[in-house]
Amino acid sequence: xxxxxxxxxxxxxxxxxxxxxxxxxxxxxxxxxxxxxxxxxxxxxxxxxxxxxxxxxxxxxxxxxxxxxxxxxxxxxxxxxxxxxxxxxxxxxxxxxxxxxxxxxxxxxxxxxxxxxxxxxxxxxxxxxxxxxxxxxxxxxxxxxxxxxxxxxxxxxxxxxxxxxxxxxxxxxxxxxxxxxxxxxxxxxxxxxxxxxxxxxxxxxxxxxxxxxxxxxxxxxxxxxxxxxxxxxxxxxxxxxxxxxxxxxxxxxxxxxxxxxxxxxxxxxxxxxxxxxxxxxxxxxxxxxxxx
Numbered sequence: 001x002x003x004x005x006x007x008x009x010x011x012x013x014x015x016x017x018x019x020x021x022x023x024x025x026x027x028x029x030x031x032x033x034x035x036x037x038x039x040x041x042x043x044x045x046x047x048x049x050x051x052x053x054x055x056x057x058x059x060x061x062x063x064x065x066x067x068x069x070x071x072x073x074x075x076x077x078x079x080x081x082x083x084x085x086x087x088x089x090x091x092x093x094x095x096x097x098x099x100x101x102x103x104x105x106x107x108x109x110x111x112x113x114x115x116x117x118x119x120x121x122x123x124x125x126x127x128x129x130x131x132x133x134x135x136x137x138x139x140x141x142x143x144x145x146x147x148x149x150x151x152x153x154x155x156x157x158x159x160x161x162x163x164x165x166x167x168x169x170x171x172x173x174x175x176x177x178x179x180x181x182x183x184x185x186x187x188x189x190x191x192x193x194x195x196x197x198x199x200x201x202x203x204x205x206x207x208x209x210x211x212x213x214x215x216x217x218x219x220x221x222x223x224x225x226x227x228x229x230x231x232x233x234x235x236x237x238x239x240x241x242x243x244x245x246x247x248x249x250x251x252x253x254x255x256x257x258x259x260x261x262x263x264x265x266x267x268x269x270x271x272x273x274x275x276x277x278x279x280x281x282x283x284x285x286x287x288x289x290x291x292x
Contacts, residue, residue: 019054019062023069024076026052031077032134045069071153077141078160090275092124093117093179097268104264107254110184111230117179118248122206122241129210130220139211172199175275176248182267184258187251198251205243 014022027048045066049059063069096117103109129135145161148154173195180186180195187193213219223236228245237245258264 014054014058016062019052019058020072022052022054023048023059023062024073027069027073028077028080031137043070043073074141074144074148074153075156075160077137078145078157079164089121089124090272092121094269094272096120097272101265104183104268107184107258109232110254111249112232114180114183114185114252115228115231115245115249118245119235119237119241122244123238126206126209126213126220126238126240129206130213135210139207169196169199169203172203176202178271180252182264182271184255184264185252186255186258188253191251193251198248201247201251202244205247206240209240209243 027043030043030048030051045059045063046056048069049056052059059069063072096113097104100109100113100116103113142161145154145157148157176198177195187195187198209219219239223238224242225234226237226242227234228237228242228249230249
């Protein structure tokens with residue numbers, strides 16, 4: 001006779017809350033490893049029980065029907081949407097700044113610096129998102145949501161997705177606001193747009209390109225030799241980099257009141273140190289990134 005998970009050894013009885021957390025975490029880990037499809041048919045309830053190391057009787061007492069568990073799982077996925085952001089971006093920003101530190105002190109060369117940051121960071125971000133099972137889960141979750149019937153579950157998932165999206169865009173907006181300030185850029189005042197607008201446009205552009213690349217790999221590999229206005233010279237530009245540069249430079253301009261002395265270098269490195277050392281929000285292990 002097979003023992004139920006967790007019954008083959010002495011251990012304290014799990015509370016309903018602990019059982020719920022273990023089960024949902026096991027299912028989310030399973031999804032992040034395998035990827036979420038438009039449905040959840042590839043996730044077996046019994047496999048989740050095994051991976052969560054909880055008793056079958058406890059799991060079925062908490063969720064008498066499989067569909068009840070998957071309703072809670074969808075809501076939890078929505079609540080924790082927008083997967084983690086790679087911290088290596090801070091190192092890449094630092095590398096670019098170190099390579100072109102003299103550009104920081106020249107109003108004429110600062111456009112070249114911000115364009116170089118976009119050119120290299122956008123491609124880095126795009127490849128990271130494209131290769132990330134967690135991001136594919138996030139994108140598929142929106143398709144799963146669109147297939148839900150009207151009702152409480154759909155409303156709850158929509159609210160959770162909206163909250164996660166707002167939080168994610170707020171992080172991107174704050175990162176762009178900080179990096180623009182230390183480099184000597186500002187939003188174009190005539191547009192009456194905030195950094196939240198810039199973040200929304202950058203996120204939407206990045207995700208659209210990721211979706212396109214899933215069926216059209218050329219989007220991920222194609223590069224164009226280009227020299228956008230303000231760039232230091234012709235360089236290979238990926239499609240994501242061109243899209244993000246066009247969006248960012250349409251909303252940003254050099255700040256005529258920005259200083260151009262040595263304090264700028266110190267301010268840049270102080271900002272990078274803060275991003276590397278401290279998470280953007282309590283309990284959130286993601287880094288502030290200027291990408292999407």
